[in-house]
Amino acid sequence: MADSSSVGPAAQEEWSSVVSAEAATRAPPPPTTITRPLLDLSGAAIGGSKEDHNPTIVLPNQSAEVSHFAIDLGGSLIKLVYFSRAQQEAKTTTTEAESNKKKLEQKRSGFLAGLRRHGGFPILGGRLHFVKFESSKLNDCLAFIKSKRLHRCSNGIEGVEALGATATAAAGKSSNSSSSPTTTMPEKNGEKNGVIKATGGGAFKYAELFKEKLGVTFDKEDEMQCLVSGANFLLRAIRDEAFTHLEGHKQFVQLDQNELFPYLLVNIGSGVSMIKVDEEGQYERVSGTNVGGGTFWGLGKLLTKCKSFDEILELSQGGDNSAVDMLVGDIYGGLDYSKIGLSASTIASSFGKVIAENKDLSDYRKEDIVLSLLRMISYNIGQVAYLNALRYGLKRIFFSGFFIRGHAYTMDTMSFAIRFWSKGDAQAMFLRHEGFLGALGAFLSYDKYGLANLTSHQCVERFPMGAPYVGGEVHGPPIRDLNEKITWMEKFMQKGIEITAPIPVSLPGTTGLGGFERPLARSGSLRSDSSAALNVGVLHLDPSLEPFPLLADPKNYEPNTVDLSDQSEREYWLRILFGNLPDLVEKAVASEGGTDDARRRGDAFARAFKAHLARLREEPAAYGKLGLANLLEMREECLREFHFHDVYMAIKERENEAALTVLPDLLAELDSLEPAARMLALIEGVLAANIFDWGSRACVELYHSGTIIEIYRMSRNKMKRPLRVDNFEAFQKKFIGSGGNEGSEKLVPHKRALLFVDNSGADVVLGMLPLARELLRRGTEVVLVANSLPAINDVTAVELPAIVAAAAKHCDTLRRAATAGGLLVDVVGDDGLTEDVAAVPVLTVVENGCGSPCIDFRQVSSELAVIAQDADLMVLEGMGRALHTNYNAHFQCDVLKLAMVKNQRLAEQLLNGSIYDCVCRYEPANYGSSALAN
């Protein structure tokens, strides 16, 4: 079969001209998500009966005064970190599947009740947002807080609508025109104004003003303390937070938590603080310099008359500092001063050339001046930082503060200085949330024992759905609802700023060896609209996510198989997602009734998603380390942002129904086979049915050529061994012994199998359920692990019980096992439970904590983490879970990875094969760390 998954010419043309100027707004979280307030979880205990499915959690240390935002009022910028939670009952109608789940949960035998450590919260928690304002635009900040009601709370935890930052440009308003809040709000509707954690000099200076305008009282936190606790939190809990930036190359650093301390924190705000951090809570401000971000901004403004910081940064892109700087070569007649390792192009004296020239300010190019200034200040800070690191023997130096502005040239300059002076011994690292350390630290101080203890598997950084190009900056009024968000996307369309060519990222070559050479990232790395820098996403906090306990090497686990840092791979997958978009939008709109509203939302979704793709094309590391799993998840998240809850719902239902009609025949056919042949038929059955994948361009085109059953038959008939990867014999040996001969070695069946199911319809009904049945018959307990939220046509944990119930009508094994697992609601009544189920292995369902076609085992639901502990077999099914992710992952238990490859390129690159090839990869427990690796 030919690969039809590549993008057609028309789509290609459009794709190559998409640009990142398009921005989305932050959105309310999806109604399927119930987020929680930040809570102090210390001393938490389950209240009421332990058998309750959703027992109350008593939080003895939870203060009633937990607030929604913290503020850092600096000399130049005001930073806000605020928390949002979803409107809990935003979705008024309950689907049949959901009400089924409710009924089911009421009936459950208690098999799972004991497993829920966190009271069964759904995945995805509250969100932390990051926004900043210029200090001179305090009124904008007050208006923002007021319009989002951040200062209002009832019981300290209610009342924030979960809307993100707004964006620049189209919705832009100057500070003068923004409405100025004037009066203190009285208490109403049980809400009251809060006590807000505040840090920075403005916490003192503006305390009265905030009291007067918003009625909030500042609880002041020490600035250094906040910087340090903010830094520690980011370094401990946020993946891909720290990175190096050398010669234009950004690389995320995997920090070993045991080797983090001591480090030097260099915060470059208006001024510069250098803090030696010895351990959590132990630090000392060892130095600082008054030559900092304020100096650059202030002098830059004076010398260029530029109105904005970014404008100055951008000017520097076109500068040549040798026009104002005195270089070694200027002094040595064009020669290097090689004896002390200085090349001719090394700056001997910043601005030194100006002295001998009889020129006015206007005789110099602004670009040259600002570049000289930027280099002067960056080198100077780098040098002072290095000297302090040397003084205390510190090898790790983290730079933060908004002076850096994610600006490649600034970072390269400082990295260069550190590397040069330390002779490569010390390393400069930067932080993605560079300017928010103080505000974050202040926020953490609300909740010292809860949030502050979160670890990286409980924090998920999502793409900033709101404003991909805004990076925390707020101009104009906040966007209050979905409608406003769509309108905002439409404004971009009207303004025609959606499409321009992306800027190439190629960098000029090096200029020499020693001294303060010009770093490489001088041009081409800041977008012309200077919006590229600062890409902080929204942090989703969910204490119920946990690492999967069966990972063989959790420290080095990398979910993604395809390396998207390779440009051609990245280009390919970005194109694929772009090319699949029109069809997806059509389905999304249809899934919501095809109304005008749905159409508008569909268009807005497409625009927002394209903007993210374009953004990533331009700066792949914009939102942290990029993998294919992130791209696929981003698409689902983006759909949810625009309230498309389950795009493939109708297709899933139709396919489930069709598959269930042929299930009895299939089961009878399987039962007529000998054990060895049956096992092969089961595995081939799973692979054949994995063809029903609405995420694959090629498969979708295939569906035009026949009915579900015809395609399923065709897929089964085409199955040929050996498969592209074929460890079937090894699995069979473990499963039924050598050749399945009776009397060979005594086999101990697996105790508990986790079946990570993939797609709805034939895939789960004709593929995975018969396999589950076989395992059950052999005495293995089976857990069907399914998505928590919909993704393409993947079956979800909520949908599975009804499917199992329907299948159980045709199969006694399934019926009894599902009854024992408390899965059957509508099929078996209460008296069904009186049946002797003790002897029957249990069949149950758990959610995996994901809403993506892939699975990242660093973060799964706590329910799965607990149930996995006793599992000795995993079956990972499908391209997303077994190929795109986890193909190279090793586990502590036996693993079977089963997938049909539904993309030609992946088949070629990964398996040296072709589209529709199949993988049956069996790895016994601890494969890779044992001799079996050969």
Ligand SMILES: Nc1ncnc2c1ncn2[C@@H]1O[C@H](COP(=O)(O)OP(=O)(O)O)[C@@H](O)[C@H]1O
């Ligand atoms: N949009 C901006 N407006 C003003 N300054 C900015 C902007 N973006 C970056 N900066 C730089 O960031 C510095 C302020 O950094 P920040 O970490 O917020 O410190 P502070 O708390 O002292 O305000 C400014 O002095 C300037 O160099």
Ligand SMILES: CC(C)(COP(=O)(O)O)[C@@H](O)C(=O)NCCC(=O)O
């Ligand atoms: C999204 C998917 C991983 C889902 O595959 P599955 O896990 O269902 O087997 C897959 O459809 C995919 O990689 N699609 C994009 C490639 C393409 O359209 O060819």
Ligand SMILES: [Mn+2]
């Ligand atoms: Mn799937």
